[in-house]
């Protein structure tokens with residue numbers, strides 16, 4: 001039996017990655033959501049909680065992880081972020097392997113991974129797809145989110161590979177700044193070709 005074509009989907013904050021992922025799902029393509037996997041590991045009863053508490057005392061409780069507290073501890077402290085990644089990434093790799101086994105009979109699957117290029121996940125996929133829009137569209141979307149500030153946005157951008165580099169590395173760029181219909185048609189054409 002042929003194994004599925006594996007697409008790695010990524011994009012910077014506010015570029016429409018989640019919306020593109022939802023379009024793949026609507027077309028019947030299984031989508032692995034790396035952010036959701038991280039949240040499940042860190043939520044109430046999550047498999048990573050014990051190890052996170054041991055490394056960062058005081059950041060977990062009955063409700064799971066206090067993300068803001070841990071974020072304050074690790075963002076801006078690269079060596080601490082590496083410790084957190086060392087705890088989470090082997091567990092994430094397991095959940096991803098389970099996803100791949102579960103859908104091995106499919107022709108096409110998508111891995112939605114925010115840090116696909118930054119963390120090397122691109123090496124394990126057949127094709128990379130980057131959701132992208134002009135910077136002013138991205139900015140407008142992100143600053144409209146509740147709780148978002150210019151400083152926070154700048155801080156997040158500074159931590160991510162830039163959009164230009166992601167676009168240059170992508171096998172396919174899906175434009176999300178020129179209406180949903182265009183985005184939908186692009187995703188549908190890709191699924192028809194590969195699915």
Ligand SMILES: CC(C)(COP(=O)(O)OP(=O)(O)OC[C@H]1O[C@@H](n2cnc3c(N)ncnc32)[C@H](O)[C@@H]1O)[C@@H](O)C(=O)NCCC(=O)NCCS
Pocket residue numbers: 013034035038067068070071074081084085088113114115156159160
């Ligand atoms: C530290 C945590 C708890 C903070 O959670 P919080 O909800 O406050 O922030 P959020 O997850 O939305 O991240 C904010 C921004 O930082 C970026 N970011 C998150 N983790 C990392 C990382 N390891 N390296 C670089 N950027 C990161 C995200 O892409 C996002 O743009 C959380 O980010 C975390 O557990 N990170 C480690 C796991 C990871 O690498 N996740 C990335 C995607 S799989």
Ligand SMILES: Nc1ncnc2c1ncn2[C@@H]1O[C@H](COP(=O)(O)OP(=O)(O)OP(=O)(O)O)[C@@H](O)[C@H]1O
Pocket residue numbers: 011012013014015016017018019020114131141175176177178179180181183
């Ligand atoms: N053609 C389009 N494709 C995708 N998103 C679009 C499009 N047109 C408008 N949008 C809007 O842009 C926003 C993009 O948000 P979305 O959550 O998909 O981004 P994201 O890249 O997943 O962001 P984050 O990484 O911050 O979660 C949404 O509010 C969505 O409704």
